[in-house]
Amino acid sequence: MASTAPWVSEKPTALLVLADGTVIEGRGLGATGQAVGEVCFNTALTGYQEILTDPSYAGQIVTFTFPHIGNVGVNDEDEESLAPAARAGAVGAIFKADISTPSNYRASGGLDEWLKKRGIVAMSGIDTRALTVLLREKGVADAVIAHAPDGDFDVEALKKQAAGWSGLVGLDLAKDVTSGQSSLWQETPWVWDEGYGEQDEPSMHIVAVDFGVKRNILRLLAGLGARVTVVPATASAEDILALKPDGIFLSNGPGDPAATGEYAVPTLRELLKTDIPIFGICLGHQILALATGGNTVKMHQGHHGANHPVKDHTTGKVEIVSMNHGFAVDTASLPEGVTETHVSLFDGSNCGITLVGKPVFSVQHHPEASPGSQDSHYLFRRFANLIRARKGEPALAERA
Ligand SMILES: NC(=O)CC[C@H](N)C(=O)O
Incomplete structure (x- = not known):
């Protein structure tokens, strides 16, 4: 199944490829490249920076059910991980809306730049409700999230990578x-x-x-x-x-x-x-x-x-x-x-x-x-x- 969100008319610059072969297209954000992990959904309305830097999310890609993520930017105090490296936290992030200019007195920067710096591959412009329904029906999914600014993807290789990942069971992270x-x-x-x-x-x-x-x-x-x-x-x-x-x-x-x-x-x-x-x-x-x-x-x-x-x-x-x-x-x-x-x-x-x-x-x-x-x-x-x-x-x- 390939699904293009109706509001994405340009060539997709990000893909979420599930282990069952489902391909979801969107706009790339944050780090370029790709990350493999388990996709889960988070229903919090606030705290996206705390969520993405929670080391418990290592090996996971978080899709936010709240549609507008990034509006209050990022700051140093909300960083939950004590390690600066990307792998101490979520490896990927999925948003419905594009990230807007941060508007908050605590913000020291914007979410997109921060995602890049932290090495988190992210995408927006996808129907996160549909993805959440899918995860609720089928359970959390092993997946690859990929971001290529030129929109060139080897979809078959990504499918193989998603299907070939071991999953979290048995993993000491x-x-x-x-x-x-x-x-x-x-x-x-x-x-x-x-x-x-x-x-x-x-x-x-x-x-x-x-x-x-x-x-x-x-x-x-x-x-x-x-x-x-x-x-x-x-x-x-x-x-x-x-x-x-x-x-x-x-x-x-x-x-x-x-x-x-x-x-x-x-x-x-x-x-x-x-x-x-x-x-x-x-x-x-x-x-x-x-x-x-x-x-x-x-x-x-x-x-x-x-x-x-x-x-x-x-x-x-x-x-x-x-x-x-x-x-x-x-x-x-x-x-x-x-x-x-x-x-x-x-x-x-x-x-x-x-x-x-x-x-x-x-x-x-x-x-x-x-x-x-x-x-x-x-x-x-x-x-x-x-x-x-x-x-x-x-x-x-x-x-x-
Ligand atoms: N937040 C945690 O400590 C998560 C514990 C464990 N990794 C789990 O997913 O159940």
């Missing part, structure tokens, strides 16, 4: 985006130095295992009054414990949790033998579930948005959250001693667990709210309270 593990950036361990939030003197030490950590998570951990040391995804339990943490944080990250779990699960099982509080988000949640003996499964279309309802069974409250995951913890696989704490009200899938009698819990969604509502910020205070309880300090109010 955390090792590619974690700090210290690649030539991307930082030596590890390193200490977060963008401020301690509310207090000058840190009162606790949190070691964050970086599977592709987002900047706003580190900001919020520091905001608890913590000194935060970041270690690579492959850090051993010995390395982590040598840092004498008061709490251990397991970050979000890209790829298949079972693949990353091959090295992360044995480490975590060692850490679970201690009484140190542990908090996991997204990939960190999935790895915790795997460490307890549970399973993860690939989802049909995943959850990607900033408007998902999740229920916290421990309080009975519903929170509106940011989501970005394509794998999920299989609730039925959770062993005795693991309690489900949160559930998605969209499809009933698992969104949180706690280990009975242990100061250990994790959630599937993104309580750092980047982008998205701040309903789940209380989870950071819940973590701080576990650490404070172990130190004999009084609890903070969970909800501000």
Whole structure:
């Protein structure tokens, strides 16, 4: 099937080629060349820069259901990835409307230039509603997004490339985006130095295992009054414990949790033998579930948005959250001693667990709210309270 959007009358300068041979034409934006990845749709109305720089999107091409993306430009603070390289984040982006001139007091530049600089291949002028319907019906798709300003494409080669890609199942991508593990950036361990939030003197030490950590998570951990040391995804339990943490944080990250779990699960099982509080988000949640003996499964279309309802069974409250995951913890696989704490009200899938009698819990969604509502910020205070309880300090109010 070839589909040309009615408003594209010129020669297409970008193609999205799905593994099943579907070819969708549009206007090229951002980096030229091509990128292979899994196409998913994100329903957030805001936060496109946070979304595109979320390292959990490595290996993925994001199509935005909101039609007008780019109108507030880009700035340095909204960058979620700590690594400057393109591969620490989405590899491709799909928009309905062309990018307009940025209009916002925070903007330091335009989205198109930024996409180019970051190496993200993008396209506009396509019917993103039709593409979303297709992804909802058939599930997320392996694809190639290609941008050639002269409009010359070898469509057959692109089809072959899309069909030949392995897909995300079985892929450990955390090792590619974690700090210290690649030539991307930082030596590890390193200490977060963008401020301690509310207090000058840190009162606790949190070691964050970086599977592709987002900047706003580190900001919020520091905001608890913590000194935060970041270690690579492959850090051993010995390395982590040598840092004498008061709490251990397991970050979000890209790829298949079972693949990353091959090295992360044995480490975590060692850490679970201690009484140190542990908090996991997204990939960190999935790895915790795997460490307890549970399973993860690939989802049909995943959850990607900033408007998902999740229920916290421990309080009975519903929170509106940011989501970005394509794998999920299989609730039925959770062993005795693991309690489900949160559930998605969209499809009933698992969104949180706690280990009975242990100061250990994790959630599937993104309580750092980047982008998205701040309903789940209380989870950071819940973590701080576990650490404070172990130190004999009084609890903070969970909800501000
Ligand atoms: N945001 C995340 O950490 C995503 C976790 C995992 N890569 C998934 O897609 O389910």
